[in-house]
Amino acid sequence: MAFTEEQIAFRDMIRKFAEKEVEPRAAEIDESDEFPADLAKKFGEMGLLQLWVPEEYGGPGGDLTTVCIAKEEIGKYSLTASALCGNNSIGLILPILHMGTDEQKKKYLTESATGTKIAAVAITEPQTGSDVRSMKTTAKRTENGTYVINGRKNWITWGGHADYVLVFAKTADGTDADAISGFIVDTKTEGFSLGRKERKMGRNGAPNHELIFENMEVPESCMLGAEGTGFKSCMRILDLNRPTIAASSLGLAQGALDTAIAYCKERTQFGRPVAQFQAMQFKLADMAMKTEASRALLYSVAAEIDSGDHSRLAMIAAMSKCFVTDMAMEVTDQAVNAMGSAGYSKDYPVERMMRDAKLNQIIEGTNEIQRVIIGRQLTR
The missing domain is CATH 1.10.540.10 (Acyl-CoA dehydrogenase/oxidase, N-terminal domain)
Structure with a gap:
């Protein structure tokens, strides 16, 4: 576009x-x-x-x-x-x-709007990743109308530094979608605490923490939407945010491609720059084509969503997230290959970009889940 x-x-x-x-x-x-x-x-x-x-x-x-x-x-x-x-x-x-x-x-x-607040969203649990309906965290309503939240969440990005966390919990028994509700929780609330900080392959500096809720009582005004609408809220939030995951991956791919091109222009072998060899030009050309194709897809999806037409929201959001993050993994990997030992060295950014790219294939719904969403939309 x-x-x-x-x-x-x-x-x-x-x-x-x-x-x-x-x-x-x-x-x-x-x-x-x-x-x-x-x-x-x-x-x-x-x-x-x-x-x-x-x-x-x-x-x-x-x-x-x-x-x-x-x-x-x-x-x-x-x-x-x-x-x-x-x-x-x-x-x-x-x-x-x-x-x-x-x-x-x-x-x-x-x-x-002040630009001083950090927020996190708490969905994932130790035994429930993509299977959101099987979460164990509960929010029990008390006689005076408050809710008491108990449970654990893990892999929560920014959870250890957040001012607010959007927590999803079961307000009813069972695995139906209407058993889950969402709560906006102030992290200073009594009963909220941090567990372990995850040790990761990439995206270091964006900490992922385990969050622990022990008899944490919150007022009804913290509930997002009506009771039992949390699952639908969760799915819509993910749909709206998934293209932004693709955008981060697009940046990674472009950054890795730019670094590889610059290196190949300077690196000489057999008396001439590596960039002059046809095999390398083909590799760089493939990387560039896939990056540009991903950019076209991403911004066409963003434009459609911004237009207010959400009739294809779930499908096109999944397409952008899946296609672009897969592309970024491939392009960053090829950038490392193009640069040889320099690509594998921490003196250059492409090894970090490759490690980082892997995460975006997993978060906010694995790319296998994205394919499930797309397939169901196509065949329903």
């Missing part, structure tokens, strides 16, 4: 910001595996944490295309930083925009 002049100006601004603020930090963030609080502060000041908050609540008023543009540009240098961009979209902004009450919108969207 062709970007508007406003979108091009935004892209160029984010590109310069990423080159100045993200690229110099990327290797250090990966090496230390520490949450980049200073970068989060700058993202908030730039309006990137809260990119999706509507203007009426004091936010930048971005849409899906805007978020994808930002995530792609930042993802060229760091998947962690790209994940931080629009951080509170999935944990606060999107669910509240679509399912929240007027009071919740006023409170949480206004707070998010």
Whole structure:
């Protein structure tokens, strides 16, 4: 798709910001595996944490295309930083925009607009990943109308640094979709605690924690939507956010391709640059074609969703997430191969990009699950 002049100006601004603020930090963030609080502060000041908050609540008023543009540009240098961009979209902004009450919108969207709030979403549990309906975490209603939450969640991105967590829990027995409800939880609430921090292959600096809820009592006003609508809320949130995962992966692929091309132009073998060998040109050409094809798919999907036509939302969101993240895994792997031992060395970013790319094939619904979604939509 062709970007508007406003979108091009935004892209160029984010590109310069990423080159100045993200690229110099990327290797250090990966090496230390520490949450980049200073970068989060700058993202908030730039309006990137809260990119999706509507203007009426004091936010930048971005849409899906805007978020994808930002995530792609930042993802060229760091998947962690790209994940931080629009951080509170999935944990606060999107669910509240679509399912929240007027009071919740006023409170949480206004707070998010300040650019100082980190949010997380807690769905995954030790024994229930893709099988959301089998979650064990419960929220029992008390006589005075509050809910008491008990259970554990794991692999929760930003969970150890979040101000708010959107927690999904069973409010009824059984595995029906209407047994699950969503709650917006302040992490300062008594009964909330952190468990282990996961040790990961990639996306270091974006910590994943186990979250523990022990008799954590929350008011009814924390519930997102009506009781029993949490599963549907969860699925819609994931549908709306999946293209942004694709955007981060697109950035990884482009960053790896750019690095490989630059290296192959400088590296000489048998008296000439490696880039002049036909075999290498074919490899780079395949990488470039797949990256461009993914870009076309992603932004056509984003444009359709932004238009308000959600008739194909589940299918096209799954397509963008699955296709682009698979492509990024392939392109980053080929970038390592193109650069040989240099590609395998931590002196260059492509080995990190390859490690990071793997995660996006797994999170927010594995790519096997994406294919299930697409297949069911095609054959229903």
